[in-house]
Amino acid sequence: MPSVFWILFDGGGDRPVGGRTPFHTAFKPTIDYLTSLGSCGILDPIAPGVRPGSDTAHLALFGYDPYKYYTGRGAFEALGAGLELKPGDVAFRTNLATIDDNGMVLxxxxxxxxxxxEVEAVENLMANIAEDIKRKYGVEIIYKSTVEHRGVLVLRGSVSHKVSDTDPHKVGAKLLESRPLENSKEAVLTAEVxxxxxxxxxxxxxxLEINRKRRLEGRLPINAILLRGGGYMPQIEPVRERYNIKAAAIAGVALIRGVARAVGMDVYTARGLGGTxxxxxxxxxxxxxELMGRYDLVFLHVKGTDSASHDGDFKGKVSVIERLDKALTPYLxxxxxxxxxxxxxxxxPISIKEHTGExxxxxLYGPDVVTDDVSKFSELTCWRGALGRIRGIDVMPILGSYLALTEKFGE
Amino acid sequence: MPSVFWILFDGGGDRPVGGRTPFHTAFKPTIDYLTSLGSCGILDPIAPGVRPGSDTAHLALFGYDPYKYYTGRGAFEALGAGLELKPGDVAFRTNLATIDDNGMVLxxxxxxxxxxxEVEAVENLMANIAEDIKRKYGVEIIYKSTVEHRGVLVLRGSVSHKVSDTDPHKVGAKLLESRPLENSKEAVLTAEVxxxxxxxxxxxxxxLEINRKRRLEGRLPINAILLRGGGYMPQIEPVRERYNIKAAAIAGVALIRGVARAVGMDVYTARGLGGTxxxxxxxxxxxxxELMGRYDLVFLHVKGTDSASHDGDFKGKVSVIERLDKALTPYLxxxxxxxxxxxxxxxxPISIKEHTGExxxxxLYGPDVVTDDVSKFSELTCWRGALGRIRGIDVMPILGSYLALTEKFGE
Incomplete structure (x- = not known):
């Protein structure tokens, strides 16, 4: 039985600068060879013009309408950090941050x-706070650091995700008070907690001792925690049930690992895949x-193209694409x-440094897929291909049909 | 007034084998001449990747969302067999079959x-059973043979389509008991009946005498009836009202005749059109x-391409297309x-022998339709055309507009 190897370049799409894009510029003979034998097209991850987050786009690409299934970033971050979310739990993405004496974010x-x-000291501190919170409010809190300043905070009890962020989302603004966004006692309690x-x-x-040391080293103290993206575990029928596809995802980034876990994929990582x-x-x-022997679909998330884009680093983006292509060559x-x-x-786009909606x-390459005229994988060429214009949510059904795994609708 | 001649090759689409498909291979000068003058595109009968049944696909192509209007195969089969369905009736597709003494399907x-x-003997037998059923359960049953082993069974009374099939759908399995699929007294009664x-x-x-004779001739006895696809008459606004299009369908296959009748088309057949x-x-x-003089739209269903595909018969599929093309030539x-x-x-696809989702x-040819570059009707070329990628449900509105029959939306 054939299977699918799906490679996703996070933020890989771009706009032409001087007539070129990173995909167009990259020397990627293996990808372009497959391109010359397969069908190309253009894809609206969510819908034309919608600027996707990586989480909502991945939900759509994995076959779940994000307008229906996206329940806030926090939930996917928590899943990606390896925490279990129970029904009713509310999770937040957190930042460790530095504020001044007036609570302004530095x-x-x-x-x-x-x-x-430092991670250990912060986690201990949070564990102590958790004991008091449990006693005072009957709400359990679980904090976990992920990478660098990032972490997740899970609230368990009579809580609600309908509360505002404490993260002001910019430097120079004051750390915010969380407010209930609906008139329920759960939301009021959650904001209070x-x-x-x-x-x-x-x-x-x-x-804390770590901050004394940090000051001595001339580093900024860790003296605030910022919360954002409160969410809860979505009710998602796993990919295996919805599409009859057994899927694995290889990703280094917590958010993507979380989305993959939420849709029931088995999640792996690999040496070298740090997400930079x-x-x-x-x-x-x-x-x-190797996993293609055991799964119908293996998804590989490549974060570097997005990181380079946010830095405005055209060459770096090209280099990520070229490195991936080179890694493919032995397996042609x-x-x-x-x-x-x-x-x-x-x-x-390198020129924008932010997600855009084009x-x-x-x-789509396959032994029995139509060969079109496109022989270079690029924004400047793929619109010409045999797939035409499709949406993120179309990909899984198309693959399920080629793999002969999905059910027929009707007779 | 111009009208539309719509030719549908059932299961006509295919995947390239050695770089070719039946449409690509067939010598079809008339179709390709029209292609060279018209607009081509690719069509998702229901949605990208969805593997359609012929019934659900035809509903979509006739302009009705099958997720909303598809009420089970039985209803369309019954309509196609010329039976009238009343509100509340439940209809099943039936097979006459052979079982062994343990009820295993041979x-x-x-x-x-x-x-x-034999048809007459079976219909008489069913008429006798119907009398008893009516007396015992107050449920009317109407059986009608259609072609070969095929038939339909209609139940009228306090019945429900929410019951399971008795057809095990494969040889070597036991004839199944029908079970209610919901907890209603109608479903319980229906399963019992x-x-x-x-x-x-x-x-x-x-x-039966016919079976004594069959055994003497070394033929398998008709000793079981298998039911599947329980459905009810959908509430459908006719094509004439929804699209202001007066439409006729020419089809030999009961299921397609049924879908055409359900959407209010006048249904015809023709000599030579047996569905093989x-x-x-x-x-x-x-x-x-001839009908084009009296209708806005004449739909011709060609079953042979699908039959050849299920048999894995590439040449046969090509031949069906070539015969149709030849029949068109005098009317160019x-x-x-x-x-x-x-x-x-x-x-x-010939290689799959089953409906797939690509x-x-x-x-679309018309005196005032854009001419694109495509001059051969094929999976390998039409994606290049001026229509782009559309869906089944888009076709009727497009035709309604060219025929100047549909209403303007807004001012």
Missing amino acids: DRRAGRYITPE INEVTKRFSEVAKD KDDMFDEAVRLAV DKLLNNYVVITSDHAT SVPIL | DRRAGRYITPE INEVTKRFSEVAKD KDDMFDEAVRLAV DKLLNNYVVITSDHAT SVPIL
Whole structure:
């Protein structure tokens, strides 16, 4: 039985600068060879012009209407961090940050780099706060650091996600009070708990040993926690049931790992896949090819193209694409006997440094897929291809049909 | 006034094998001449990747969302067999079959060929059972044979379509008991009636004179009736009202005749149109051209491409297309002054022998339709055309607009 290797370049789409895009510029002989044998098209990850987040775009690409299934970033971050979410739990994405004496945010990332010792100190601090909160409000809180300043906070009890963020989302603004966004006692309680946690964190953190040390080293203290994207576990019928597809995802980034877990994919990572523009893909591709023997679909998330885009680094973006292509080359024969999908979850143009809403190129290669005229995978060429213009949510049904796994509708 | 001649090759779409498909291979100068003058595109009969049944695909192509209007195969089969369905009636597609003493299915079609004398004996037997059922349960049952082993069974009374099939859908499995699929007294009663009919049929049939004769001739006995696809009459606003289009359908296959009747088309058949890959189309095309004088739209259903595909018969599929093309040739001048649509309701690739979910080619020819670059009707070319990628449900509004029959929306 053939399977599908689906490679997604996060933020891979771009706009032409001087007539070129990173996809168009990259030397990627293996991807372009597959392109010359397959069907190309353009893809609206959510709908034409909609600027997707990586989480909503991945939900759509995995076959779930994000307008129906997206329940806030926090839930997917928590899943991606390896936490279990129970029905009723509310999860937030958190930042460790630096504020001044008036509560004004000086750095939303407290200098970004956090040592393992600091992580431990913060997690201990949160565990202490959790005990008090449990006693006072009957609400359980679970904090987990993920990468650098990032973390997740889960609230368990009579809580609601209908509360506002404490993260002001910019430097120079004051750390916000959370407010209930609906008139329910759960929302009122949740906002109260969040505000208490936020206040306690800053009170206790300023006297932590790690911050004394940080000050000595001239580093910014970790003296605030910012919450955003409150969400709850979506009720999602797994990919295996909805599409009869057994799927694995290889991803280094917590948010994408979380979305993949939420839709019931088995989640893997690989050496070299840290989620930066310096990632190396040899191990990830080797693992993907191995997993193709056990799964109908193997999804590989490439974060570096998005990271480079947010930095405005054209060359870096090209280099990520070229490194991925090089990692594919040893497996060309294997790929030629299976299906290969290459696309992106949204454009992040180098010139804009933010997610934008234009369509992105898509390739579908397969031994029995129509060969069109397109022989280079690029924004400048794929619109000419045999797939025409499709949407993110169309991809899984198309693959399910090629894999002969989906049910017929009618007789 | 021009009208539309719409030719649909059932299961006509295919996947390239050695770089070719049946549409690409067929010598079809008339269709390709029209193609060279018209607009081509690719069509998702229901939605990208969705594997359609012929019934759901035709509903969509006739302009009705099958997710809203599809009420089970049985209803369309019954309509196609010429039965009237009243609100509340439940209809099943039936097979006459052969079982062994333990109720295991030996042949789901009882050898397929049924003589007129045998049809009469079976209909008489069912009429007797109907009397008892009516007395015992107050439920009226109406059985009608259609072609070969095929038939329909209509239940009228306090019945429900929410019951399971008795057809195990494969040889070597036992004839199933029908079970209610919901907790209503109608569903419970319906399952009971079906099981009683099924039991009585096998008890009485085994002693029928026709079966004594069949055994002597070495033929399989008709000793079971298999039910599947329970459905009810959909509430459908006729094509004439919804699209202001007066439409006729020419089809030999009961299921398609049923869908056409359900949407309010006048249904015709023609000599040579038996629904097999040996069909001849001269009479059907002659009739279609005649009907174009009286209808806005004439739909011709060509079943042979699907039959050949299920048999894995590439040459046979090509031959069906070539015969249809040849039948068109004498009417080329007439066609050039009207609109012609050529498409398919789904792909049935020769290599798969089952309905699949990829898009199929579509041609729209008309004296005032844009001419694009495509000059050959094929999966390998039509994606290049001026129509782009559309859906089944888009076709009727497009035709209504070219015919200047549909209402303007707004001012």
